[in-house]
């Protein structure tokens with residue numbers, strides 16, 4: 031695919047060459063079966079960004095400077111040279127983007143973070159004509175859905191399972207987000223969403239074809255034929271309702287009323303399911319305890335909580351989009367989505383600044399009015415939109431003592447989900463069956479599903495797209511939930527040793543669970559990330575995957591929307607309605623852009639109704 035994204039990913043000087051020397055050493059060490067440096071060595075070395083270059087050996091520092099220089103988007107070669115010179119000349123100071131956005135401009139929206147939530151908000155607003163500035167702390171866009179390169183591999187930082195890429199209906203939010211900036215990506219359909227390898231030899235493949243999946247599941251639980259059909263039929267009711275609406279902000283009454291008039295049945299269906307949890311629906315139709323556990327893992331696979339804590343609306347989206355046509359892999363890797371959106375944003379006149387670490391949200395007269403970066407630069411906006419988690423936004427970017435009551439309430443209702451241990455492997459292709467599924471989940475003991483390292487998730491994107499690895503190699507990305515506490519307080523040597531030990535144990539389990547005998551032997555590249563890595567590079571408190579309910583929720587009803595109690599401040603991303611997932615945060619981005627556009631006069635609204643409706647909405651939701 032000849033997009034600028036694939037060229038970027040293949041650029042030999044791109045950011046991943048940062049550690050190409052390290053990787054060569056890593057490869058030798060893997061072959062020798064010993065500990066090796068990895069992503070999180072940066073964390074170990076205390077190198078937070080280029081500010082810390084004085085801590086690095088000169089050769090590494092120069093490689094970094096070149097890598098950064100090549101990665102800054104759309105710069106003239108003079109400017110790139112300037113950046114590299116600045117980096118070399120003043121290593122103890124932050125390297126500033128010499129083409130930095132102007133400080134004395136009033137933007138319509140200043141957006142903190144270029145995760146998929148931030149990017150979709152930015153592109154939607156730019157497409158509506160808003161003057162947008164997107165500030166990203168890291169050096170590439172995408173956050174949890176970004177990429178990194180090593181030795182010819184393009185690794186997806188997070189999962190490689192992308193929903194929302196269908197070409198019909200309205201729930202194909204990634205397709206639509208790209209189209210809003212005049213872009214389209216080539217994608218390959220996943221033939222199966224996932225292959226589950228569960229206790230007592232229970233093996234279930236979630237075929238793309240719905241009837242094939244239902245037939246396979248029914249063959250394992252013939253006595254629950256009716257219950258299975260009824261449960262998944264309820265999911266379809268939700269999906270079909272969502273897929274008929276124009277998906278925008280539920281905080282904007284003019285739009286909401288319009289949808290109720292156009293699609294009353296769909297809206298009433300969604301209103302009915304809004305406070306419902308998946309576990310309750312499953313228990314209504316299904317009695318078999320093992321099948322109920324299967325429904326649990328169907329949700330846990332993407333929500334990291336069992337069905338009793340997963341909103342039914344989200345299950346409707348995920349458990350149907352996979353059969354409807356939405357689960358597809360973008361050729362060249364997941365990171366291409368963010369890069370393509372970022373290109374589109376710039377083409378529409380929006381600005382993105384990388385290495386722009388927001389330290390403070392500025393408040394004037396009780397209203398968010400701008401941001402200050404760690405290097406002192408300040409940017410003003412009519413609206414400020416945070417794509418950082420709510421914990422980071424309200425405890426770090428704002429003074430925690432000024433935390434609004436609504437946020438205190440959020441923190442009692444929702445807690446941080448665990449983070450992940452991620453093992454990115456390059457594996458000799460002859461060691462894996464050619465017809466393996468792309469995604470697998472391995473669980474040996476039901477009672478351990480939610481424990482650290484209990485469930486192993488595996489994605490092998492090269493089963494679909496060989497362009498992301500060197501010839502005759504596969505990517506095997508194994509990841510498993512775990513908590514940051516287990517990785518704190520270790521010496522650098524202990525930290526490395528623990529990573530390798532835990533990774534070896536996971537690989538051994540995969541050899542058994544997936545029948546991939548010799549996986550460890552066939553691994554020619556391996557790099558392990560921990561919750562500390564996620565905290566560091568994704569700027570997410572404790573490396574969390576996102577918020578999960580701390581007690582039984584009322585479905586999605588308690589999940590905050592995009593506006594906040596601080597005037598002018600909006601949140602977007604997975605700590606907003608409807609939660610985790612690229613397609614979910616894409617919805618959050620579209621909703622946020624719609625609400626912001628209405629507030630700055632770029633979208634029609636009914637001001638009298640607006641205030642009253644939102645007051646009523648927050649009163650109802652406060653009581654949930």
Ligand SMILES: NC(=O)c1ccc[n+]([C@@H]2O[C@H](COP(=O)([O-])OP(=O)(O)OC[C@H]3O[C@@H](n4cnc5c(N)ncnc54)[C@H](O)[C@@H]3O)[C@@H](O)[C@H]2O)c1
Nearest residue numbers: 143145146147167173174188191388569603604610611612
């Ligand atoms: N298969 C999938 O659906 C899949 C795959 C990968 C990721 N994901 C999802 O993506 C979701 C996360 O998306 P998101 O949009 O909420 O956010 P994100 O965490 O991915 O991105 C947030 C961005 O904000 C930046 N940032 C944070 N604090 C900052 C600061 N102070 N200054 C400047 N930049 C700052 C970070 O560097 C990051 O790039 C997760 O829920 C995860 O489930 C899903």
Ligand SMILES: CC(C)=CCC/C(C)=C/C=C/C(C)=C/C=C/C(C)=C/C=C/C=C(C)/C=C/C=C(C)/C=C/C=C(\C)CCC=C(C)C
Nearest residue numbers: 189297300301332344347469470487488608610611614617
């Ligand atoms: C008044 C009011 C408020 C209301 C009324 C009623 C109505 C109208 C309503 C409406 C609603 C709506 C619109 C809603 C919406 C929703 C949505 C969009 C949702 C979405 C969702 C999504 C999701 C959740 C997704 C997710 C995904 C994910 C997370 C994924 C992940 C993955 C992974 C992790 C991977 C795995 C792997 C393996 C297994 C290997």
